Amino acid sequence: MSTRQIRLTGAGGQGLVLAGIILAEAAMREGYNVAVAQSYGPEARLGASRAEVIISTEKIAYPQVDRPDLLLCLTQEAYDKYISNVGERALVLVDSGQVLVPNSNHLKPKVIALPLQRAAMEQIGSKLVTNVVALGALNALAGIVSWEHLAAAVAERTPQKYRAQNLKALDVGRALTGTASPA
Amino acid sequence: MTRDYRQYLRVEKLPHVWCPGCGHGIITHAIASAMADLQLDPDQIAVLGGIGCSGRASFLFQTDAMHTTHGRAVAFATGLKLARPDLHVLLVMGDGDALGIGGNHFIHACRRNIDLTAVIYNNAIYGQTGGQLAPTTPTEKRSTTSPYGNVEHPFDIARLAMAAGATYVARTTSFDFPEIVRFVRRGMAHKGFSVIEVLTQCPTYYGRLNDLRDPSQMLYEFKSHTVSLEEYHQMSPEEQAGKIPIGEFLCEERAEFIESYYGLCQLGRSA
Amino acid sequence: MNKQEFVQGNEACARGALYAGCRFFAGYPITPSSEIMEYLAREMPKVGGVCVQLEDEIASISAVIGASWGGVKAMTATSGPGFSLMQENIGYAAITETPCVIVDCQRWGPSTGQPTKAAQGDVMQARWGTHGDHPVIVLTASWVREVFEMTVLAFNLAEIYRVPVILLLDEVLAHLRENVTLPVAGELEVVERLEKTNGRMLNFGAGAHLMITGMAHDETGFPVQGEKAAQHLKRIVGKIEEHKERLMRYQGFYLDDADFLVVSYGITSRAVEAAVERLRAGGVPIGWLDLKILWPFPDKLIREIASHVKYILVPELNLGQLVREIERAAAGQAPVAHLGRVDGSLITPEEICKYVQDEVARVQRVCL
Structure with a gap:
């Protein structure tokens, strides 16, 4: 049996629920069972937001992430809130421009900091695609789904006008991990 | 075959339940007469009422009829009319029913300009529950819950309906039977939300509590306190004081809700 | 397809x-x-x-x-x-x-x-x-x-x-x-609106001149009082109560040899499903009743199952609602416990496992 619990966190408006949906759809294309639960604060924008994705070869009974194997944090607030609740072998990806990871955190879990939002702005020209950049980086680091299925899911969930931009964002995220080093 | 007003009433249910001297029977008779004037098919009419003395009128029409909950007749009618745009849907509502507990539904029906005809039996008091204060009770008038006189300002139903967006608005009184018939007829023929406010006497409570015990005296008060809109506009503010303007306040064409909705749906389908 | x-x-x-x-x-x-x-x-x-x-x-x-x-x-x-x-x-x-x-x-x-x-x-x-x-x-x-x-x-x-x-x-x-x-067309039964019953039209605009009222009424739709009102009320309540058995919708798991029973519904059933599999794998004689219809309440079903289990647990995201009905229906045949959670999060499989294992240990201590 293989199950992965993924938690994507940040602020409302950062497209985390959409990122979770894209990831789940890619996994579904690959034949996995998937479940995406969502949670957000009362604010439509900027409130704490998270999406939870479970990907499994088995039937997913309990639909919420308990202790994630993968955690993405796009804001400091999200990092502070969720870092304590991950497994020891978890992989944590944070946006280095947004999240300050204390130096004492040199052991476990493994935290990788990448300039996700900066890359989105500098290489794509829009911070709106930070979520897809993050997906690219996460998939490169954790090997969740095939690139073919992930790209297909990104293409299906983005409007024609922004499709090329989002597919490029996926590559940008993937490329970022080439220079990845522990925070 | 010409239809008689009696064909629109469940005559076997008469006499009605209203008190002797009440004006509600006059209005109900007038509505049936308007239906007869228009020669409407009774099978194609639905009459909806709320709770209160006025709501009892819904039991008297030889049509499909629904006696709904307090204040909600407009909302029930909105659903029925959307489901069956071919039906003539007429509302019999009281002043407390339409403007108190149902005020929100009423103004939104006006705003949408949905093709319904609302006849408001305005007796300025809650009759069925025993003469309590209504949102239409005139200032200083007494009710069982304003024993020292009403300190509030009443709604002017016709002006409220106009401000909220109704496209046919008229007001008359139970003194003028032919005018009720004419306004209801015009309202039912009008495409859009039609409001016909009819001032009517409640001798049992409003009259008794306000030294107007005799129903005929109340009817004469309606005559002496009302002036036509045309006259009213010619009068000075001093002369207008204490006078109630009656007549057709508004009759205008504006996009009707259900037509607009189904039009939009066609757009949606072809998109 | x-x-x-x-x-x-x-x-x-x-x-x-x-x-x-x-x-x-x-x-x-x-x-x-x-x-x-x-x-x-x-x-x-x-x-x-x-x-x-x-x-x-x-x-x-x-x-x-x-x-x-x-x-x-x-x-x-x-x-x-x-x-x-x-x-x-x-x-x-x-x-x-x-x-x-x-x-x-x-x-x-x-x-x-x-x-x-x-x-x-x-x-x-x-x-x-x-x-x-x-x-x-x-x-x-x-x-x-x-x-x-x-x-x-x-x-x-x-x-x-x-x-x-x-x-x-x-x-x-x-x-x-x-x-x-998701089901495709024809896969699930769809019951259409009856146009008439006993010869009477049921919809507006069909010439039936229906009278609909929220007052107690007889079959003509006109208000009644006293004994006739009582008959009206008993008939409309009875049409559901009398068909309780036919309305029952539930799924039972491991009910035949269960000592411990969990009764759940809605989203909480998902945690129970995960927990039951784990507990069974660990040798705990647990059974699970997953209710799909809450009202009318399946009294008879609960009463029957309660007669052959030692313990009933009802996890709910509240401070105790359906548990009251279960307790009533169990009628003292088995103790009924409530596991409530009201912080806004779901009850987890771990919580259920722990609760049940603690109870199993307690019962075993008592038996020893």
């Missing part, structure tokens, strides 16, 4: 409604139910139906009842605060025998509560929310596909029994997206 789709609970509800032939929706925005209205606002016009947003939830349920008498299958969807506002007219639908469906995506309450966290706190309100004795059917669901199926069932039961049918969902299920294969 069925195809795998990635669907949200609320979308499954909306699609189930369309599948069941719902052609009228009126609602008022409220989290976590709004996606149902948003989906139907897009899709209803394409099938010639109506989806309107009205001024409040009172107007919404009123319009649903009005549309239903227009001969159209009708539904509204809301959450706790809106469900509270609808109660008076749910009673109207019950006494006038108006088929209609009300979806309540439960959220933490009372009042505004925790916007917007899951809860199962409307179980009793769904049964007893409107004043007076009245008939009502309350269904629930745990899976996205089940939301679709139960929505279709809700419409079918509304038509068969001519009652308001309430579908109790919750925030997590409403927003949960899963891979599902």
Whole structure:
């Protein structure tokens, strides 16, 4: 049996629920069972937001992430809130421009900091695609789904006008991990 | 075959339940007469009422009829009319029913300009529950819950309906039977939300509590306190004081809700 | 052919409604139910139906009842605060025998509560929310596909029994997206509206000159009092109570050799499913009753099962609602415990496992 619990966190408006949906759809294309639960604060924008994705070869009974194997944090607030609740072998990806990871955190879990939002702005020209950049980086680091299925899911969930931009964002995220080093 | 007003009433249910001297029977008779004037098919009419003395009128029409909950007749009618745009849907509502507990539904029906005809039996008091204060009770008038006189300002139903967006608005009184018939007829023929406010006497409570015990005296008060809109506009503010303007306040064409909705749906389908 | 789709609970509800032939929706925005209205606002016009947003939830349920008498299958969807506002007219639908469906995506309450966290706190309100004795059917669901199926069932039961049918969902299920294969046309039974019964037309505009009232009434629709009113009430309540057995919907697991029984419903059943598998694997003689219909309450079923188990646990996202019914039905044959959670999070499989294991250990100590 293989199950992965993924938690994507940040602020409302950062497209985390959409990122979770894209990831789940890619996994579904690959034949996995998937479940995406969502949670957000009362604010439509900027409130704490998270999406939870479970990907499994088995039937997913309990639909919420308990202790994630993968955690993405796009804001400091999200990092502070969720870092304590991950497994020891978890992989944590944070946006280095947004999240300050204390130096004492040199052991476990493994935290990788990448300039996700900066890359989105500098290489794509829009911070709106930070979520897809993050997906690219996460998939490169954790090997969740095939690139073919992930790209297909990104293409299906983005409007024609922004499709090329989002597919490029996926590559940008993937490329970022080439220079990845522990925070 | 010409239809008689009696064909629109469940005559076997008469006499009605209203008190002797009440004006509600006059209005109900007038509505049936308007239906007869228009020669409407009774099978194609639905009459909806709320709770209160006025709501009892819904039991008297030889049509499909629904006696709904307090204040909600407009909302029930909105659903029925959307489901069956071919039906003539007429509302019999009281002043407390339409403007108190149902005020929100009423103004939104006006705003949408949905093709319904609302006849408001305005007796300025809650009759069925025993003469309590209504949102239409005139200032200083007494009710069982304003024993020292009403300190509030009443709604002017016709002006409220106009401000909220109704496209046919008229007001008359139970003194003028032919005018009720004419306004209801015009309202039912009008495409859009039609409001016909009819001032009517409640001798049992409003009259008794306000030294107007005799129903005929109340009817004469309606005559002496009302002036036509045309006259009213010619009068000075001093002369207008204490006078109630009656007549057709508004009759205008504006996009009707259900037509607009189904039009939009066609757009949606072809998109 | 069925195809795998990635669907949200609320979308499954909306699609189930369309599948069941719902052609009228009126609602008022409220989290976590709004996606149902948003989906139907897009899709209803394409099938010639109506989806309107009205001024409040009172107007919404009123319009649903009005549309239903227009001969159209009708539904509204809301959450706790809106469900509270609808109660008076749910009673109207019950006494006038108006088929209609009300979806309540439960959220933490009372009042505004925790916007917007899951809860199962409307179980009793769904049964007893409107004043007076009245008939009502309350269904629930745990899976996205089940939301679709139960929505279709809700419409079918509304038509068969001519009652308001309430579908109790919750925030997590409403927003949960899963891979599902939804039923294709013809796969599920759809009960159509009867046009007439005993020779009488049942819809407006058919020349029957129906009289519909929320007052106690006889078969002509006109008000009655006293003994006739009593007969009216007993008949409308009886039509559900007398068909209790036929209405039962549940799934039982390991009931034959269970010493410990968990009874659950809705989203909580998903944690129970995970827990039961683990406990069974660990050798705990646990059984599970997963209820799909809450009202009418399956007394007989609970009574029978309670006669051969040693212990019953009822996990719910509230401080104790359905547990009261289970306790009543068990009638002292087995102790009934409640595992409640009201912080807005779901009860986890670990909580259930721990609770059961502690109980097993305690019972074993007592036996030794």
